[in-house]
Amino acid sequence: MQIAIDGPASSGKSTISKKIANMRGLLYLDTGAMYRVVTLAALQHKIDPSDEESVKQLLSQIKIHFETSDNGQLVFLNGENVTDTIRGNQVTNNVSAIAAQKLVREEMVKRQRDIAANHSIIMDGRDIGTVVLPDADLKVFLIATAEERANRRFKENQLRGIETDYRQLLEEIKHRDYLDSTRKESPLKKADDAIELDSTPLTIDQVVDTIVKWIDESN
Ligand code: C5P
Numbered sequence: 132m133q134i135a136i137d138g139p140a141s142s143g144k145s146t147i148s149k150k151i152a153n154m155r156g157l158l159y160l161d162t163g164a165m166y167r168v169v170t171l172a173a174l175q176h177k178i179d180p181s182d183e184e185s186v187k188q189l190l191s192q193i194k195i196h197f198e199t200s201d202n203g204q205l206v207f208l209n210g211e212n213v214t215d216t217i218r219g220n221q222v223t224n225n226v227s228a229i230a231a232q233k234l235v236r237e238e239m240v241k242r243q244r245d246i247a248a249n250h251s252i253i254m255d256g257r258d259i260g261t262v263v264l265p266d267a268d269l270k271v272f273l274i275a276t277a278e279e280r281a282n283r284r285f286k287e288n289q290l291r292g293i294e295t296d297y298r299q300l301l302e303e304i305k306h307r308d309y310l311d312s313t314r315k316e317s318p319l320k321k322a323d324d325a326i327e328l329d330s331t332p333l334t335i336d337q338v339v340d341t342i343v344k345w346i347d348e349s350n
Contacts, residue, residue: 132157132251133266134346135259138273139308139319141280143330143338144255147273149203150339152253155346160246161197162256162263164206165239166230167217168195172208173229174221180228187234195242224303227310230257236316257311260322269349270325271342277305279331 134157136144145161152159170180172193178185198205205214216222229235236258243254243263254263260270275283281301288295311319321327326345330338 132346132350133247133264133268134253135264135267135270135322135325136253136255136273136342137257137260137270137319137321137325138255139277139280139311140304141284142273142275143283143335144273146335147338147342148253148255150335151342151346154339154343155253156251158246158250158252159204160243160252160254161204161206162239162243162254162259163226164197164217165195165242166235167222167226168206168208168213169193169235169239170222170226170229171213171217174225180225183232183234186229186232190235190238223307227307227314231310231314231316233316240317257319258317260325261320262317265322269342269345270322271345272321272325272327273338274327274329275331277301277308280304 134151136148138144145163148161149159151157169186169190172189173180173186176189178189180186192209194209196207198207205212206217207213240258240263246252247254247264256263260267260272278301281297281304284300284304285295285297308319328338328341333341
């Protein structure tokens with residue numbers, strides 16, 4: 132069983148995918164975390180994110196692995212727990228430049244397919260339905276208005292005690308969507324055979340229930 136969940140930034144893909152993975156006993160792979168780890172590694176090595184040659188040389192030195200803990204999924208870069216660091220502003224504001232590079236994408240897609248080959252899996256990202264798993268059993272393109280996505284992120288940050296500016300969040304989300312959907316290599320795009328789901332008016336549970344119903348129907 133292979134399930135592809137794609138969509139723009141902060142559309143709830145990872146929250147929804149994790150819940151469905153738990154309910155249906157699937158492995159969950161957060162492909163965005165992989166691009167974030169590469170970005171962090173480049174920043175740690177003081178490599179300019181647009182310097183493709185240096186990023187290319189770095190790729191072979193980057194080991195990424197995931198572990199499941201009581202607090203959710205942990206992400207490691209060469210054995211170091213980088214779960215929180217990869218969600219910081221510095222990585223978020225540079226990740227689209229790294230993810231636009233052809234060689235970076237080829238390497239990540241290869242790693243993602245290797246993982247998918249041995250598991251029943253739900254993967255979230257931008258190009259899962261179009262490139263990584265073109266034969267997935269179910270493809271969902273999860274959207275919500277930019278305002279709703281910024282609003283959700285703003286509330287999440289508030290709960291974590293992180294001060295953020297709503298307007299700035301909204302601009303960052305729109306900018307990242309623009310970069311991800313206009314890049315040359317595997318842009319953010321709904322696969323022809325994906326089902327679009329607009330989560331703007333829905334609760335998390337309503338989105339999960341809808342997708343689980345589609346999974347059961349596709350079996
Ligand atoms: O999903 P998340 O917001 O963590 O993804 C971070 C970034 O990684 C995206 O903005 C995009 O540039 C890139 N990405 C991608 N392809 C994927 C997953 C993420 O290009 N499959």
